[in-house]
Amino acid sequence: MGGYLLRRVGQAAVVLVGVSVVVFGLLQLVPGDPIRLALGTRFSQETYDALLERSGLDQPVLQQYVTWAGNALTGDLGVSFRSGEPVTQLVLERLPATLTLAFASILVALLIAVPLGTLSALRPRSVVDRGATVLSQFGISVPDFWMAIVLILIFAGTLGWLPSGGYVPLTEDPLGWLQRLILPAIVTGVVSGSVITRFVRSSVLEVLGQDHVRTAQAKGMATRQVLGWHVLRNALLPLVTVTGVQLAYLLSGVVVVEIVFAWPGLGQLALQSVQARDYPVLQGAVLLFALVFLVINLVVDLLYSVIDPRIARR
Amino acid sequence: MTGQPYPEPAASPTATEAGREPSLRPARPRWRETLGLLARNPTAAGAATVLVLVALVAVFDQQLAPEGPNEISVEDRLQPPSTEHWFGTDDLGRDVLSRIILGASVSLRVGFTAVGIALVVGTLIGLLAGYYGKWVDDVLMRFMDVIFAFPAVLLAIAVLAVRGPGPTNTAIAIAVVYVPIFARVTRASVLGVREEVYVRASRSVGASDLRLLTRHILPNAAPPIIVQTSISLAFAVLAEAALSFLGLGTQPPNPSWGLMLAEGRGYIELAWWIAFFPGMAIFLVVLCFNLLGDGLRDVLDPRQRTAMGGGR
Amino acid sequence: MSEPVLEVEDLRVDLRTPRGTAHVVNGLSYTVGRGETVAVVGESGSGKSVSVLALLGLLPSRTATVTGRAALQGEDLLTMSKNRLREVRGPGVGMVFQDPMTSLNPVLTIGRQLAEAVRAHGESSKAAARERAVDLLREVGLPDPDRAVDRYPHQLSGGMRQRVIIAIALANSPALLIADEATTALDVTVQAQIIELVDRLQEDHGTGVVWITHDLGVVAGIADRVLVMYGGRCVEDGTVDDVLERPAHPYTRGLLGALPDLAEETGDGEVPDLATVPGVPPPPTDLPEGCVFWPRCPVRSDPRCETEQPPLDLVGGPLLTKGDGLPHRAATWCREGDDRWT
Ligand SMILES: Nc1ncnc2c1ncn2[C@@H]1O[C@H](COP(=O)(O)OP(=O)(O)OP(=O)(O)O)[C@@H](O)[C@H]1O
Numbered sequence A: 001m002g003g004y005l006l007r008r009v010g011q012a013a014v015v016l017v018g019v020s021v022v023v024f025g026l027l028q029l030v031p032g033d034p035i036r037l038a039l040g041t042r043f044s045q046e047t048y049d050a051l052l053e054r055s056g057l058d059q060p061v062l063q064q065y066v067t068w069a070g071n072a073l074t075g076d077l078g079v080s081f082r083s084g085e086p087v088t089q090l091v092l093e094r095l096p097a098t099l100t101l102a103f104a105s106i107l108v109a110l111l112i113a114v115p116l117g118t119l120s121a122l123r124p125r126s127v128v129d130r131g132a133t134v135l136s137q138f139g140i141s142v143p144d145f146w147m148a149i150v151l152i153l154i155f156a157g158t159l160g161w162l163p164s165g166g167y168v169p170l171t172e173d174p175l176g177w178l179q180r181l182i183l184p185a186i187v188t189g190v191v192s193g194s195v196i197t198r199f200v201r202s203s204v205l206e207v208l209g210q211d212h213v214r215t216a217q218a219k220g221m222a223t224r225q226v227l228g229w230h231v232l233r234n235a236l237l238p239l240v241t242v243t244g245v246q247l248a249y250l251l252s253g254v255v256v257v258e259i260v261f262a263w264p265g266l267g268q269l270a271l272q273s274v275q276a277r278d279y280p281v282l283q284g285a286v287l288l289f290a291l292v293f294l295v296i297n298l299v300v301d302l303l304y305s306v307i308d309p310r311i312a313r314r
Numbered sequence B: 001m002t003g004q005p006y007p008e009p010a011a012s013p014t015a016t017e018a019g020r021e022p023s024l025r026p027a028r029p030r031w032r033e034t035l036g037l038l039a040r041n042p043t044a045a046g047a048a049t050v051l052v053l054v055a056l057v058a059v060f061d062q063q064l065a066p067e068g069p070n071e072i073s074v075e076d077r078l079q080p081p082s083t084e085h086w087f088g089t090d091d092l093g094r095d096v097l098s099r100i101i102l103g104a105s106v107s108l109r110v111g112f113t114a115v116g117i118a119l120v121v122g123t124l125i126g127l128l129a130g131y132y133g134k135w136v137d138d139v140l141m142r143f144m145d146v147i148f149a150f151p152a153v154l155l156a157i158a159v160l161a162v163r164g165p166g167p168t169n170t171a172i173a174i175a176v177v178y179v180p181i182f183a184r185v186t187r188a189s190v191l192g193v194r195e196e197v198y199v200r201a202s203r204s205v206g207a208s209d210l211r212l213l214t215r216h217i218l219p220n221a222a223p224p225i226i227v228q229t230s231i232s233l234a235f236a237v238l239a240e241a242a243l244s245f246l247g248l249g250t251q252p253p254n255p256s257w258g259l260m261l262a263e264g265r266g267y268i269e270l271a272w273w274i275a276f277f278p279g280m281a282i283f284l285v286v287l288c289f290n291l292l293g294d295g296l297r298d299v300l301d302p303r304q305r306t307a308m309g310g311g312r
Numbered sequence C: 001m002s003e004p005v006l007e008v009e010d011l012r013v014d015l016r017t018p019r020g021t022a023h024v025v026n027g028l029s030y031t032v033g034r035g036e037t038v039a040v041v042g043e044s045g046s047g048k049s050v051s052v053l054a055l056l057g058l059l060p061s062r063t064a065t066v067t068g069r070a071a072l073q074g075e076d077l078l079t080m081s082k083n084r085l086r087e088v089r090g091p092g093v094g095m096v097f098q099d100p101m102t103s104l105n106p107v108l109t110i111g112r113q114l115a116e117a118v119r120a121h122g123e124s125s126k127a128a129a130r131e132r133a134v135d136l137l138r139e140v141g142l143p144d145p146d147r148a149v150d151r152y153p154h155q156l157s158g159g160m161r162q163r164v165i166i167a168i169a170l171a172n173s174p175a176l177l178i179a180d181e182a183t184t185a186l187d188v189t190v191q192a193q194i195i196e197l198v199d200r201l202q203e204d205h206g207t208g209v210v211w212i213t214h215d216l217g218v219v220a221g222i223a224d225r226v227l228v229m230y231g232g233r234c235v236e237d238g239t240v241d242d243v244l245e246r247p248a249h250p251y252t253r254g255l256l257g258a259l260p261d262l263a264e265e266t267g268d269g270e271v272p273d274l275a276t277v278p279g280v281p282p283p284p285t286d287l288p289e290g291c292v293f294w295p296r297c298p299v300r301s302d303p304r305c306e307t308e309q310p311p312l313d314l315v316g317g318p319l320l321t322k323g324d325g326l327p328h329r330a331a332t333w334c335r336e337g338d339d340r341w342t
């Protein structure tokens, strides 16, 4: 277990170094002077000099990277070219909103996928199964931003049940928080849930055909127990990996959905920083997203080793 | 991880025995047969037909579109669907149907370019990683992991932020995102065939690496790559639309489905058709590429080595 | 004689496969009395496993069609309600599955899997079930049972897993024990221990046993009667003595290596294992007409061989039935004493 954990953390660290190089490289690839681009036409020479000084863009590239990465390790991601605020603060402010949406989406996805996939697997080729297949195909193909617009039109516009977007912190207004969370979480959740439904279906089908399920039945256990303990527990194993892989796509959906629903998370920040040509902020948002992905993925892997005794003791 | 198919509850000893048979002969995809099987799959055949039609529309868009993309007419603003304007008109009085027809070529061109680049680069990386293994594999795949760690759309946004908007850059941005997926699929596929009897046999008679790769390994590793291509096209069309929707892809006044959606968004309660029909167009094309991908998977890749769940 | 534990009558199993309907079991009938052990032998693919899985409703319900009658202590297993069947699985029929590598759930400890068997049929508490699990493991001869209960299947050897599966089958002291290749992976000492354990169960509870095996040593050692299966049919049955000493069906003789032109000589020692009969059994999707064995039969002494299915008839007529009164039957047109029978 210890060895496995260490190896996975090591791999993630290597990937993280690569991620940092890519993120750093973004600024280098900008054609022209990124500071000038950000400041527009009217700015004072002092502001310019201060930003140049702070960002170290006049230094040799390698040295820039070392400084940048070193600062990043201590939690300093530079300052916004626009407002001069520390990037770290800007992105950390947005992190909770993004994480909330990401987890809510995973929850929605699993709430859709596990029951629907299991039911389809238990009755292959039945009405439920065919219906689930069609639905998941739709869910996979529907553009998430379009679905968001349509849902806003229906639930915020026509029915007026839910706000069309925005965010309030949970601590201030729990009901308002939930109301604003529902639609975005459904949009990203449905898309990922559709993909995961197919996986659940096939992995439950596979487990159902395994010999040990027969052994469990032959003991005289109730069907419900066999399904719950023997089938689902085994089917959960591939599901965990799939959810991990899906996470990459899910986070991608989060970016889009945040923008449509004016959800003040990292994705919205990223787009705003692109529009403002505020590259350090974009860098910060991209870096943090990748970090979130790597951390959740790591957690998923460790979870996997907890559920599957065969991996844990390897 | 291998996505599992829709297996019959197995336990059939006959099935497992068949699986264990060593294949002595390269199982080259036979095109005739494949097409025949595909034609017998009504969903996939239907999807392919629709896609061919869409492609034809994209090619002959100038002839087909009732109006030009930017024929502004103030008195025709925000007209609901009618016999004159099948899909209605937008806030500037432009015919929505015409713009959808003229936007098709942008979507498809960007999609095909992006997937073409990703296919070539990703497959090459996957081939090298899978064939040479060891440190080549480690370095290349770790690099792919790095790209994979960024949310797809965000990475595309970042690429566009650096390179500026426009169709070519959009294609490049999407390609970057999809290279790791082709690399992974190809690598897994190559690992599967590398040790097969016929590959070892050719190696023992002294075939060169290049010959082995192009004559033996690639053709046999191809089925999952083909499936992945179809699925990736779905993603690419979707991603192009998303990026244009966000204002980073195709720029106005050019017609593009994603852009039309963004423009129609503000009028959604007043004139639903402006955003609805471009959305349907995206959905239809993406759905067809996904369905075609599924059909191809059933026919070509019964072992389901491709990542399931399509382009997302 | 008291009521038999199991009475199977005209059992038929069809399985839907991509290549058509497989007629895997075709009119199988046999009886297992109280405390009796019936050995079932036959080549791989002859339908042994399927025929017993069908009894407990363990075949995939979407593809399998099971007909006939299988009465467990008078109660038909094939028509009973789902609930009743669940009650019967375990205390009524304990089943040891053929493949020890895959028959245990990889993600649950063996203690849990054993305890489930105990708790499915009684109110016993978790702690009590665990204790019983340890006892069962001890009884099947698993070393260090106190520690073993907390192990996962992948941490045990094949032989150890097989003993766990046996322990699960015995957990509720079943009226009928079905053992499908139960001792194949075990060494001789452990095998002897298991056989003794089953013997005791038979004495204490009158358990009837169906023992599927390839090992003629085991057959000779434990069985009261032997049933020879081929192509999903019983081609010969009778007492161990009758079948092993005086096999009547050409297939049985081939299996025993008794016919010189059918199989290699087994030397002068005891018959250790089934001999191999040349040729392959017919696919169950495409069974021959007439006698199922005729395509491989070296005798084929009768014109009806290829056209008419021989019934399972007493060997040598009723008068020649041996003194213990148990019939010896074979399904073949040729008869000992027949001059074409060499
Ligand atoms: N689930 C299934 N679906 C289709 N065919 C099956 C299935 N299970 C078994 N069969 C077929 O039924 C026939 C009998 O199989 P069975 O497992 O009963 O043989 P067996 O006598 O137990 O052989 P062995 O000695 O190898 O265990 C075989 O031809 C097998 O291919």
Ligand code: SF4
Pocket: C249, C250, C251, C291, C292, C293, C294, C295, C297, C298, C299, C300, C301, C302, C305, C310, C331, C332, C333, C334
């Ligand atoms: S009936 Fe004929 S073919 Fe069948 S076993 Fe007897 S002799 Fe052989």
Ligand SMILES: [Mg+2]
Pocket: C048, C049, C050, C098, C180
């Ligand atoms: Mg068997």
